[in-house]
Amino acid sequence: xxxxTQSSRYLVKRTGEKVFLECVQDMDHENMFxxxxxxxxxxxxxxxxxxVKMKEKGDIPEGYSVSREKKERFSLILESASTNQTSxxxxxxxxxxxxxxxxFGPGTRLxxx
Amino acid sequence: xxxxTQTQPGMFVQxxxxxxxDCTYDTxxxxxxxxxxxxxxxxxxxxxxxxxxxDQQNATEGRYSLNFQKARKSANLVISASQLGxxxxxxxxxxxxxxxxxxxxxxxxxxxIVHP
Numbered sequence: 001x002x003x004x005t006q007s008s009r010y011l012v013k014r015t016g017e018k019v020f021l022e023c024v025q026d027m028d029h030e031n032m033f034x035x036x037x038x039x040x041x042x043x044x045x046x047x048x049x050x051x052v053k054m055k056e057k058g059d060i061p062e063g064y065s066v067s068r069e070k071k072e073r074f075s076l077i078l079e080s081a082s083t084n085q086t087s088x089x090x091x092x093x094x095x096x097x098x099x100x101x102x103x104f105g106p107g108t109r110l111x112x113x
Numbered sequence: 114x115x116x117x118t119q120t121q122p123g124m125f126v127q128x129x130x131x132x133x134x135d136c137t138y139d140t141x142x143x144x145x146x147x148x149x150x151x152x153x154x155x156x157x158x159x160x161x162x163x164x165x166x167x168d169q170q171n172a173t174e175g176r177y178s179l180n181f182q183k184a185r186k187s188a189n190l191v192i193s194a195s196q197l198g199x200x201x202x203x204x205x206x207x208x209x210x211x212x213x214x215x216x217x218x219x220x221x222x223x224x225x226i227v228h229p
Contacts, residue, residue, distance in 0.1 A: 031215070040122075042204060042221035058216075090158065098146045098210045099165055102217065104158035 003027070004105040006091050012111045019078040021108050023091030029103070030096040032074035034058075034066060037088040037107070046089075049074055050096065081112045115140045117205055117220035124225050126195045133180070134190040134223045136205030144210035147188040148217060149179065152202040161203075164188060195227045 007022035025032065031050050035043040035058075045058030047066040055066050063085060067075045074093075078085055088109050092102040116139040126132040138147070147164040164172040164179045172179040180189040188207075192199055202224050206217040 033216075035219075040221060043219040045216065045218075048216060056216075088156070092158070094215075096215065098144065098208060098215050099163055100215075101148055101160035101163060102150075102158070103160070104150075107156045 004091055004093055004103050006089075006105040006108050008108050009106060010109050010111075012113065013078075013081050014113055015082060017078075017081050017112075019081045019110065019112075021076040021078075021089055021091075021110070023074045023076070023093075023105055024072055025074075025093040025103070026072065027093065027103070028071065029093035030071075031094045031102075032068065033092040033094075033102065034064075034074065034076045035090040035092065036060065037090055043090065046076065081110075083112050086110060086112045115142075115207055115209055115218040117207055117218050119205055119220035119223050121223045122221075124223055126192075126225065126227055128197060128227055128229050129194055131191060131193045132195055132225065134192070134203050134205075134225065136188045136190065136220060138186050138188065138205075138207045140186075140207060140209055142209035142211045146208045146210075146215070146217075147179065147181070148206040148208070149177070149188075149190045150204045150206065151199075152204065152222070153198075154201070158204070162190070192225075197227050197229060200225060200227045 033048045034046040049068040091105040094102045149161040205220040208215045208217040
């Protein structure tokens with residue numbers, strides 16, 4: 001079974017802290033994604049990566065950065081957390097191609113106080 | 114830019130009845146893929162069904178079928194014989210083929226509640 005794991009299910013951080021969210025997939029997928037999910041807004045793409053060390057901005061990259069040093073691992077970094085980054089963060093991976101579905105991790109619910 | 118519209122924020126259905134969840138999309142790409150995902154209260158997104166823009170027949174997966182009307186740019190999900198476990202959020206997504214990156218855009222979702 002494809003497995004996408006995220007480092008934490010729940011995280012509470014203070015404003016201004018640097019926050020790392022880790023995502024690991026075990027199926028050798030080329031693509032990896034970070035989404036943010038807020039009620040009524042669906043899933044919004046923050047960043048995606050189609051290869052090691054490659055990254056592309058999604059729809060809402062401001063305030064975030066990413067790192068992909070190994071194919072199986074994709075990290076989301078909040079350089080200086082703010083309260084408006086309180087949200088559910090979902091990581092996903094997929095093979096490269098039109099008809100390949102995404103596999104999602106369980107999500108990290110981040111609260112910034 | 115791609116756009117996905119799910120006009121039904123919430124839907125209710127009686128157990129064992131069929132339900133249709135609406136999805137319309139807007140794209141200028143001739144080749145694209147359409148996906149539906151389910152998100153139960155546990156939070157994990159689960160892939161349900163896929164339809165390619167050049168597929169001649171509507172996709173089916175068990176109790177799920179996709180009513181694909183290309184000219185109308187709609188890709189509605191039909192769940193037959195609803196079960197209590199179908200209560201969840203449902204998201205429609207579309208991936209264009211242009212650029213080779215296949216990055217999906219998601220709709221805002223529809224909350225489905227199945228009544229006993």
